[in-house]
Every structure is written in structure tokens, then in C-alpha cells.
Amino acid sequence: MSLRSSARALPTLLRVGAYEALAYRGEMIVWMLATTMPLVMLALWVAVAQDAPVGRYGQPQFVAYFLATFVVRQLTGAWVFYTMNFEIRDGTLSMRLLRPVHPLLAYTAESIASMPLRIVVSIPVAVLSLVIVGSGAVTHDPALWVLWAVSITGAWLISLCVNFVVGCTAFFAESSMKFMDAWLVFYFVLSGYLVPIDLFPPALRAVVDWLPFRYQIGFPVEIMTGALTLHQAAALLARQWMWVLIGAGATSVLWRRGLRQFAAYGG
Amino acid sequence: MIRVRELRKHYQVHERAPGVGAAFRSLFRRKYKTVAAVDGIAFDIAAGERVGFLGPNGAGKTTTLKVLAGLLHPTSGEVRVDDHEPRRREDAFLRKIMLVLGQKQQLLWDLPPSDTFELNRAVYDVPHDQYAETMRELSELLELGDLVKKPTRTLSLGERMKCELAAALVHRPRVLFLDEPTIGLDVSMQATVRDFIERYNKRYDATILLTSHYMEDVQRLCPRVIVIDKGKLVHDGPLEELVAKIRPDKRVSLRFSRPVDRGDLAAFGTVVRHDAGESVLDVHKDEVNGVLSRALATLPVSDLTVENPPLEEVMSELFARGREGR
Numbered sequence: 001m002s003l004r005s006s007a008r009a010l011p012t013l014l015r016v017g018a019y020e021a022l023a024y025r026g027e028m029i030v031w032m033l034a035t036t037m038p039l040v041m042l043a044l045w046v047a048v049a050q051d052a053p054v055g056r057y058g059q060p061q062f063v064a065y066f067l068a069t070f071v072v073r074q075l076t077g078a079w080v081f082y083t084m085n086f087e088i089r090d091g092t093l094s095m096r097l098l099r100p101v102h103p104l105l106a107y108t109a110e111s112i113a114s115m116p117l118r119i120v121v122s123i124p125v126a127v128l129s130l131v132i133v134g135s136g137a138v139t140h141d142p143a144l145w146v147l148w149a150v151s152i153t154g155a156w157l158i159s160l161c162v163n164f165v166v167g168c169t170a171f172f173a174e175s176s177m178k179f180m181d182a183w184l185v186f187y188f189v190l191s192g193y194l195v196p197i198d199l200f201p202p203a204l205r206a207v208v209d210w211l212p213f214r215y216q217i218g219f220p221v222e223i224m225t226g227a228l229t230l231h232q233a234a235a236l237l238a239r240q241w242m243w244v245l246i247g248a249g250a251t252s253v254l255w256r257r258g259l260r261q262f263a264a265y266g267g
Numbered sequence: 268m269i270r271v272r273e274l275r276k277h278y279q280v281h282e283r284a285p286g287v288g289a290a291f292r293s294l295f296r297r298k299y300k301t302v303a304a305v306d307g308i309a310f311d312i313a314a315g316e317r318v319g320f321l322g323p324n325g326a327g328k329t330t331t332l333k334v335l336a337g338l339l340h341p342t343s344g345e346v347r348v349d350d351h352e353p354r355r356r357e358d359a360f361l362r363k364i365m366l367v368l369g370q371k372q373q374l375l376w377d378l379p380p381s382d383t384f385e386l387n388r389a390v391y392d393v394p395h396d397q398y399a400e401t402m403r404e405l406s407e408l409l410e411l412g413d414l415v416k417k418p419t420r421t422l423s424l425g426e427r428m429k430c431e432l433a434a435a436l437v438h439r440p441r442v443l444f445l446d447e448p449t450i451g452l453d454v455s456m457q458a459t460v461r462d463f464i465e466r467y468n469k470r471y472d473a474t475i476l477l478t479s480h481y482m483e484d485v486q487r488l489c490p491r492v493i494v495i496d497k498g499k500l501v502h503d504g505p506l507e508e509l510v511a512k513i514r515p516d517k518r519v520s521l522r523f524s525r526p527v528d529r530g531d532l533a534a535f536g537t538v539v540r541h542d543a544g545e546s547v548l549d550v551h552k553d554e555v556n557g558v559l560s561r562a563l564a565t566l567p568v569s570d571l572t573v574e575n576p577p578l579e580e581v582m583s584e585l586f587a588r589g590r591e592g593r
Contacts, residue, residue, distance in 0.1 A: 012389030016375065016382055023377040023418075094338050095373040100361040101390045260340050263278065 009101055010109060017113025029121075035073050041194050042066035055199050061225070064137035065196055067129035068221045073193070074122040075115070076155040076216060080107040084167025085176040093262065104164060104255065111160060139226035147233045151220040154240040158216050161247025168251065171258025186211075192218025198227070212247070215240035268442060268474045269312040269335065274344035276305040276330050276498075304330040306498035307344070314441075315472040317465075319479070319489030319506070323586040327498040328478045329368075332444045335476070336366035348442060362391055365440040369447030372431055374419045380430035381415040384437055391438035398437065405433040408463050425456035432463065443467070445477040449484055461487050482578035496586065507575075513585050514576045516549040521562060522570040535562055549576065 045062040048054060057065065084107065087093040096103040129137070139145065162183060169176040188194055191213035197205060208214050219236055222228050228236065279299045283289050305327040312318050322328050333339045334346055337353035337360065346353055351360035374383045388398045405411065409429045414422060422430065428448065435443075445464065449457040461484055468475050479485055485492060485506065492509055494502040502509050519536065526543035535558050536550035550558045555573060562568055575581075 008392060009389045012386055016378070016386045019378055019382060020375065092371060094333070094366070094368070095371060097338055097356065098336060098361065098364075098366055098373070099387070099390050100358045262339070 006101060006105055010105075013101070013106060013109035014113050017110040018116065020110065021114040021117055035077065036070065037188075038066040038069040038073065038193065041069075055196075056227075057196060057199070060133050060137060064129065064133045064225050065221060067125060067133070068138075068224045069193060069217060071122045071126050071129075072152065072155065072217055072220045072224070074118045074125075075152055076159050076220070077118065078111045078156065078159040078163045080111050080160070081163040081167040081176060081180050083107065083110070084163070085170045088167070088170035088258075088262070089175065091263070097259075097262075104251070107164070107167075108160065111163075137226075138224055141226075141230065143230055144223055144226070144228075144233060147230070147237055148220055148223040151215075151223055151233075151237055151240060154237070154244050155216045155220050157244045158212055158240070158247055161244065161251050162212075162216075164251040165247065165254055168254035168258045171254070171262060187213050187216065190214065191216050192221060197222075209236075210239070212243040215243055268314040268316075268349055269310075269476070270345070270347040271311070271331075271335075272309045272345040274305055274308050274331065274334065274346055275303065275342045276327070276334055276339060277342045278302045278304055303498045305334070305341075305495075308495060308498070308500040310493055310500065310503050312474060312476060314474055315468070316491065317468050317475045317477070317489050319485040319492040320476055320495070321478065321485065321492055321582065322495040326495050328495060329446050331495070332366060332446050332476065332478065336364060336444050337361070338366070362438060363440055364442045364444065365435040365438075366444040367431060367435045367446065367448055369428070369445075369450040372419075372427065373434055374427065374430055376420050377418055379416050379418055380411075380422075380434060383419075383430075383434045384415065387434055387437040393438055397439075401437060401439060402433075405436060408466060409433055409459070425452045428452060428456070428460065432460065436467065439471055440473065441471065442474045443476070445475065445479075447479055448477065449479060449481055457481065457483065464488060482582065486578055494585065501585070506578075509585075510575050510578070510581050511552065513581045513588075514549075515552050516576060517552050517555050518574045518576045519548045519550050519555065519558065519562075520572045520574070521546050521548070521566065521568050524567040524569040527566055531566070 042063060045054070045057070045066065046059050049057060049059045049062055053061075084093075087096070093103065096106055099106075139148075163180075166176050166180045166183060169179050173179070190197075190208050190211060197208055197214055197218045200208060215236070219240055223233050278301070280302050282298045282300050308327075308331065320328050320331065330339065334341050335348055335353055337356040340354045348360065349363055351357055351363075353360060353364075374380050375386070384402060387393075388395075393401070406415070409432060411429060411433060414426050414430060415433075419427060419430070432448070443464075448464070449460050452460065464475065464477070465488055467473055475488070477484065477488060490505060492502065492504070492506050493500065494509065502512070516537070518539070522545050523543075527546070529538060529541045529546075532538050532541065532546055532548060536548035536554075538546060539549055540547040548558075559571065559573070562571070
């Protein structure tokens, strides 16, 4: 599909996606509640840091870190692999393939369309964070906030590409669900979602710096909480976008190969 | 409009015997078998034609339609639809065609059909005035009324199929692939859908390739039929020709003014059904005139009709022959 006609269709795709998100608002809110793990970790780490700080983290730093983690998670979540897996196995993908809009663009629009509902949940948490920990817990450098916005986009794109790659495995395997389960194990442990990455042993941290997980959660949180200098943030941003490109490349290859053997079951 | 040459679509299918042992072995060593869903078929369809695509279950009909719609990549062969190669799924191609699968839907399940129509208007880039005109027309022909405002999940099967057809036609496709469009519908809804398909074909000179297990659909809509079995083409031509080839008999129904013995009818043809006041015979088409003259002269005939045998019987016989040949 040409870029111009895609751009023309995008507002309607977003609008219909938002209608669907609202139609599933109950399910969406349950899902959002299920992503409150950072708040559980917050309570846990605050208790651990009661007597003495852990690394550079005292109680206020843990509060700021995990509230920021919650916000970042809400803004970068993508779950299109679930729909893809179902539609590829069931053959419903056929109906998307018949339309002159790239199915990946349609999935992307559906993912973006659910964002406003998540922002509605994130804003009170962000405000609450500022009230609890004070404005000193977040960076005041406008340049870092610009990099944060870019890093949030990068984090969301990595999540989206992971969803696409895992979703595409349904073309080749009987189900892609278990691949996502495996990915999530590493994601939870290595992204900074449960434990801030600067608390990792140095050897593990050196490895994690080159893996994509940190760039999905920990990196935007670190920028937001002022843990990185402008120079450090810019260097890590380059690595994050390297993963965006790798994800986009892998998606493109798997999608094209997958379509060649799509069996379009059913009908 | 449609040109198909030596089309083949083969699948690799994973095979496993039942049982835990076989399941465990298949973890390490998988057996695959090649299934020829479509095996070297060729045909041409001109613009504006309505063609029935028939065959028993698993004959390769839906696979062929999906190849023609660009959903499946052919294993080999040439396929052109209005000068496009479907597997490339070019924009211009997708704007000209639509595939309606009776058992798959494009309507958004939890939203009213009007949202799917609007989505299709945007993705097919249909001008607003043309969209309004098309929707007015579709709404009238399919009697959509307020259906379009109710969430799809609350509609009955027939209501959903009407909305499904409307969604498929928002962009006025010139080529329509219909796979079992009347499946599961009641008789009156089947008639509505059939009538609509015929009108759409005439109004837009659309090319229509239709599969159906309801022979009424085929008889009413398709002057030409293509029959495939086991992935191979077994007939391509007028429906009448197929009937004449498979069952060269005419079905003669005789009504009598007084009872007639079954034995008295044997000389006229094969007795299909008989009771004292009425009989149904199969008579070879070349002998119909002679048989009718003799029957009128020797039997107390008060009324008679001559018809082709029911298409269902013709198709059953054709497919049974195919099974015997397997």
C-alpha cells in the first residue's frame, strides 16, 4: 500500500481501534491492573531499603524508580502477538490480507489506539509520584526529557517488534504463545522491571547493556529519574534504536517468509 | 479477466499416528506428506461472467479461490486476475477484488457493521459521495435498515451475512469470489442473497466466481460451471452440458386419470417413483419424444412434465464416480 493512502486511512484505523479498545474497556482495565507488578516491587524494595540504601537506592529513589517503571510499562505495552497468533492459526488473517492496508500497519494502529486509555491510568500515577517523592525525584533537564520521549517511542517499537516477531512464529509453529512466555521470563528479569539494572553484578550488567530488554523499560526509567547524564543517555539511545532496527528487520523477513507459507485455514 | 494455467498448490502436512508414543516420537522426528490441493488446473473467465465452481469437500475449490484472491502463493503455474499477479497483492489488485468466505468474517465482532463499512471506506479510499450512494443502494437491496447500528455479535447468521456482503462491496469490486455465501441461511435469506448477487453482477458487470453446496445457487446464478475433484478439473462448460454428460436422461413426471400398474411403465423408462396416480421416470433424452407419444397413446395421462434431473443428483453421481476412481 502506498504511503499516501496508508496515511489517509490511518485516522480511521485509529478511530475504529479506539472504539474497539473502549468496547473491551473492562478487559483492558483488568489487563492494566495486571501490570501493577512495579507497585508490588516498590513495596518490597522500600522495605529492604528501610535500614540502609541498596546501592544508590534509598527509599525515595525506589519509590521514584518503580512508579516511573509503572508509567513506562503503561506507555510501552503492546500485546498484538496474541491477536496475530490467533488470526494466523485460525485463518482470520485472510480478511486483513484482502484489504489494501498492510496488516502490520493495522495491528500497529490497534496498538496505538489503546494508548489513550492507558494514559488515563498513567497520569494519576505520575502525579501521585510527584506528590509522594517530590519533583526532585525526576530529571529537570529539558534535553533529557526530549531524549526520554524518543526513548519511550523506541521502547514501544521494540515491544511492538517483539510482538510481531513472536506473532510471526505462528506461521511456522503450531502456536506462538510459548515463545512469548519464554521472552517474558527474560524481559521481567533483565529489563529493570523487577530489579533496577544498576543493582546487577557488573558482569551481568555488561551483558544486559547489549541485550534489548533494558531498552524496553529500564533505560527510559533511568532517563526519567535522572540516573543518566545527557551523554550517557544519548549513547544508550543509539543502542536502543539499533534494537529497533534489528526488530524491524527481523519482522520484515519473518513476515514475508511466513506469508509464503500461510495456509489461510478455514472458510 | 481471469486466466489460470497449470495451477498447482501443494501443502506439506505433518502426519502423526495416534497415541502418546507417536506424539513423543514426533517431537524428534516429524513425518510430512505432500498434499496436492490443486493439481494442474486451467481455465479462463471473461469479464462479467458468473461461474459456479463446484466439487466435493476437499476438492480444492476454496484453495483455488484463495490463490486467485492473493491469499495463498501457488506452488507453480500462472494466475492472472485483470492482468495482476494475485500473490503480489498490489494495491490496484486489492481494490478490484473481494473474497467473501461464508465461514469467515471481516465484520468487527464487538462493533456495529457501520464501523466496518466506514473502515473499508477509508482503507479503500472510497470518495464520500460514492460511499453514500453505495451504502444507500446496498441498504435498499439487502434491506439492512437498523442492522448496521447493532453490534455484530448480536446479529443472526443471516443478518450478519447480509452485512458481510455489504462490507465486501463498499469499494465496488469488479471481481467477486464467493465461497459458500449462502451457507447456513434459511430459504428466504438464500433467495435474497442470490437475487442480490445477480443484481450486483448486472449493475456493475462484475465477474463472479462462486462455490456453493446449494445447487439452487448454482442453477440460479451460474450459466457456466467449473467442476474440480481431487485438485483436477473435470468439467468446464455450461451447466446443461454437464447435466447432459453425467445424466443423459430427462425426468418425466406423469399424472394419471386412473391407476396404472408399475409393470406397465417399465417399457417407457426407468421408474424412479411410482404410486397409483403418479409416476416419475428417467428417460434417455433422445427417446423422450417417442416415449411421450407412446405414453399419451397408451396410458391414461392427464398431465405431464419433462425436466432435467435434480442437480443435486447429477453432482452426487459425478462425485461418486470420482470416488470410485480413487
